[in-house]
Amino acid sequence: MAHREIKDQTYPQFARIGAALSSERRLELIDLLAQAPRNVEALAQEAEMSVANTSQHLQALKAAHLVETERDGTRIVYRLAGEDVLALWLALRATAEAQLPEVGEIVRNVGAANGSAGHVDRAELSDLVRAEDIVLLDVRPRLEFDHGHIPGALALPIEELSDRLSELPTNKRFVVYCRGSYCQWADEAVALLQRNGFDAARVEGGWSEWAGEHRTKANGDSADVGHERDHGEIRRQVI
Amino acid sequence: MAHREIKDQTYPQFARIGAALSSERRLELIDLLAQAPRNVEALAQEAEMSVANTSQHLQALKAAHLVETERDGTRIVYRLAGEDVLALWLALRATAEAQLPEVGEIVRNVGAANGSAGHVDRAELSDLVRAEDIVLLDVRPRLEFDHGHIPGALALPIEELSDRLSELPTNKRFVVYCRGSYCQWADEAVALLQRNGFDAARVEGGWSEWAGEHRTKANGDSADVGHERDHGEIRRQVI
DNA sequence: CCTTTTGTCAAGTGAGCACTTGAACACTTG
């Protein structure tokens, strides 16, 4: 097989992936699916677009083999097709952040809006949790927590936080995370906690970054790292 | 800043990067630039497209901040804008290989065409070179070798190989690499060497994969790993 | 079996992209 022949066969395939990543909307769908699988309607609602349009973008992603489907009764659940896809999405975001001044600026603005309460490095998280030095809070929607979370984290969706402050211990340090670097929920939670006298900080990044770092290197199916479907029922007594 | 507002500002930026990756031609240009910086004409020639078209694609890449330019006398030299870009390209290829059956098949076919002479893992390379157990051959064009190569490698462009077999020692094992997984030069070199009675094997992947693994984590300018501009003059006496 | 829910398809419109051609530009070198 000649060199040009191989190029003519492989590059169009690579471009299929690239084309799938060329739409704002599709990237948002990928980002949502990186948190948890969802059906079309749920995705449409979260991404604020019409169901028909969402469906068509999802099929574009499916044609590029970036997502897979599974039927669940009357609804169809989409999920990322593999760990590679998450890694690719993170690589794209990293490049955008490093190369596009506009993105870097937004990140800095958001970071500054937050009280700059020192971010906790993801690498030290597991040690901190194990030593019970901190309480690790996952403030994402319960659906996403249930699909996967950082080991030792407690589910406390951001909408419930203000109503449940009284349940929290006052002698512990809180470390909060949400979807990822571009998710503000953790910042909001930290701000709320601090306003109420708690010691709180956010994790650097969030679930998608954690999942990207701890992805099962094997190509086979996940070893379910951080995917224990344990407390679908959320522990109300923290500590 | 509201959540939707942040999304409306960041996702279009991410999509800029994605759109830049959506064209077969642009990906080929990125792949070439991953080996070494080049001017427009050289890129046009290697990618087998018109100069004007090449220029326009390069400007699209530049608009997405994936490449940078520098003037060198009368010509303009393009190069990748950062290590991130290489990582992104590798991630895209990895995803294509894992998710698209067509690509996996091509890789397997090419791998089978090669005498399946056990591939050498990149990780053990540096040890092998240091122990002088092997001779590491870089069969890419000299321009690319000069821009960067695996430490300890000798430049022996594929076109010169057949004329210079007599210079090679017969008591050593040869390990060959070229641009990367989708480059066949190393396979061709191994085949030629074996036909002439040499002990030869190819490296798993090639320069782009090596560079991706050994990229300077720092965002600052390169510490020139593997970029010693040492022997622009190629050592003719191997060993 | 017929209704409801959920997702997909088909057609149509407007915008945007890829490639070609020929001209213009920028910088170097004589």
Place this chain on the structure above:
DNA sequence: CAAGTGTTCAAGTGCTCACTTGACAAAAGG
């Protein structure tokens, strides 16, 4: 400063893509 490279620009054509609307399909459940 003129001639000559090497690169970019501008205009034009044909194709592809995004989104909307309204109709259609597939399974669940009374």
